[in-house]
Amino acid sequence: MLEVNDLRTYFDTEDGVVKAVDGISFNLKRGETLGIVGESGSGKSVTNLSIIRLIPDPPGKIVSGEIIFNGQDILLLPQEEVRKIRGRRIAMIFQDPMTSLNPFLKISRQLMEMTQLHLGHSKSQAYEHAIKMLEIVGIPDARQRVDNYPHEFSGGMRQRVMIAMALSCEPELLIADEPTTALDVTIQAQILELIKKLKQKTGTSVILITHDLGVVAGMTDHVIVMYAGKVFEQAKTSELFAKPGNPYTKGLLRSVPDPTSEQGSLYQIPGSPPDVAHLKPGCPFAPRCERAEEICRREFPPFVALTPDHHSLCHFAEEVFAASPSVT
C-alpha cells in the first residue's frame, strides 16, 4: 500500500547540507504496523514528514526518491492533491499533545474542521461526528467536553483528542510520531492500547515512530532501525529482537533496562550520534561501534540481506547475525 524507495531529504544549513534522510526504502502492507526506531536526530520524523510532504522548504528538500501510496507517487502530485490526502487518507498524530492542538480553538471546532473539509459534512453532522469520535477514544461526557478548550484537558485526554481527530476521516494510513513520549507511563499504555484496538477495528496501517523499544516489541509487525538518516536494520519485529544482525541494534537492545537482573549500571552505547552535515566516509556508526575494524572507517558498509526480509547495513552483518543468540 505504501512503498518508499530511496527517499532522500536534505536540509540546506549554513553548516552545510544535512542529509537527514539519506536513501531509505521500505514497504508497508495494508493493516500492518511498521515501527521506526532510532536515536534523536536519526531522521525518523523527517521520513514521515516527507511522506505527507510537510518538509519546510526552504531549508528542507526532498532530493530524490519515490513515495508510492496506493499506486500514486505522492512526490509527483500537485500541492492541492496532496492536501486532499493529508488528514483524509494519511493522518498524523504528533508527539506532544500539549502543543499540537490549537490553544485558542475549541476542541469541537478543531474536530469539525477535518470532516467538514474532507467529508463535506454540514455543521451539525460534523458536530455529531466529533462527539462520536470523542466517545470512541474514551473521553467521558463527550457531549459536554466537546466544547472545551485544549487547556481544560489533561495530557492523556489531549492525546485522545488528537487520535480522535486523526481517525475522524477514517484514514488508510496513520502515522504516529512518538505518540506517547510526552505522557507518563500509565497513560502511555492506555494510548497504545487504544491505537492498537482502533487499528484492529478499522484495518488502518500504522507507522509508529518511537525510541522506546518496548513499544515497538508490543505494537509492530516490522521494524526499521534508523541511524544518521540511513536504515541500519530492517526485519520482522520478532526476528529483530531475537536475532539482531547489526551491532547498533544490539547496542540498543542492551541499553534497555532489564528488571529481572540487577547488574548495577545500565549499558550505554558510547559517544553520541554523528553530525549528519559532516559525515566521514565509512560507516557512520564506526566511531561508536565495539565491533568496528579498519574497513568500517574506510568504506561505507553494504546493505546485506540476511534472510529475505531481514537486512542489515554492516560489513560484518552475517557474523553478528550468526553470533546473536536466539533469545527464547
Added chain:
Amino acid sequence: MDKTPKHSRNPTTVEPALSPLGVPPAESHDPDIIALGPEMAVAEGDVRSAEDGESVRGSSLWRDAWRRLLKNKLAVFGLVVVAVITIASITGPAIIKAASGVTPDYIPSNDVKLIKSFPPFTGPDGKFSWSHPMGTDNAGRDLFARVLQGGQISLFVGIISTLVSLLIGVSYGAIAGYVGGRVDNLMMRLVDVLYSLPYVILVIVLLSMFRSQTPRGQLVLLFVALGSVSWLTMARIVRGQVLSLKNQEFVLAAHATGVSTSRIIFRHLVPNTLGPVIVYATLTIPQVMLTEAFLSFLGFGVQAPLASWGSLASDGAQNIAIFPWQLIFPGVTMALTLFSLNFLGDGLRDALDPQMRTD
C-alpha cells in the same frame, strides 16, 4: 440529548455498530461516521480519576481575562467612563432635541450685537437656567449638545480608523509573518518606509490637497488619512506574533490534516494573536482621537457646523480669557475619555498577558 451518567465507569453510549469495519477498499471511502462498536470505545477502565466527579466546568480564556479585568479598579473605571460617554454621545443630542428643541447647530439669533455665549446654567436673562448646562458658544449654540455631538464624531473617527488598522494591519502582518522570507522582507520594508514619513505632515498634506467642499466629505477624507497610517504598528505586532507562532506544532498538525494555508493563517493563527491585537486596538483609539483633535484644532479636520472635541477646543481656545467654559468642557471631556481608554487598554493588556497569569 443523550446525557451520559456521570459516575459511570464506561461513560460512552455509542449506538450499536452499524457494521464492523473491515478493511476499507482504497477508493470507496464511506463518508459516513466510523462504525465502531461500543465495546472498544474505552480502553479498559481507563477514565477514572480527574473526570470522576461532576463534569469539568469550562472556563474559557476570555472568561479568565474578563475576571482579571474586573479586579483592576482603574480599568473598570475606564470601562465605565467610556461606556457612559459613548452612550451619552450617541443618544444625547436626540434627547436634548426632544427635551428642549435645541439641536447642536441651532443658532438662536443672527444679531451680531447680542452677547450669545452664556456661562453654564445661565439663561439669556443672566439668571439660573437648566437650558444650557455647559453654556453656549460664540454663536449661541448649546455647548452641551455640541460636546456630545463632538463626542460622536471623535469616537467614530477613533473607532473607524482603528477598524481600518485592524483590517489592513492584521492581514498584512499575518501574511508577511507567515510567508516569511523575501516576501516578508519586502512587505516590512514598505512599512518601514511609511513609518519614516512624518505622518502628521502627511495627513495635513493629504487633507489640504484633497480639501472637500462639504463637511461630510472632509470627514471621509479624515478617515482615509488616519486609517491609512494607523495600521503600520498593528502590522508589525501581528507579524511578530505570527512569526513566533508559525513554527509551533499545532500549525504543523493543522497542515497535516489538510487545511489550506489561508485557512491556517486566518482561522488558526490570527485568533492566537488576538490578545495583543485587542490591547493595541484599544490603545489606538485614543491615539487616533488625539490626532483627530490635533488636526481639527489646526483647522484641517472636522468643519463647522459639525463639531468634534478638537474643533470645539480650537474655538474655545480663541476666547479663553472671556469665555473659559468654551475650552474647559470639551477639553475635560476629551481628556477624561482618553485617560479612560488608556486605563482600559492597560487593564486589558494585564488581563490578556499570559505572563501575568497567576491561576
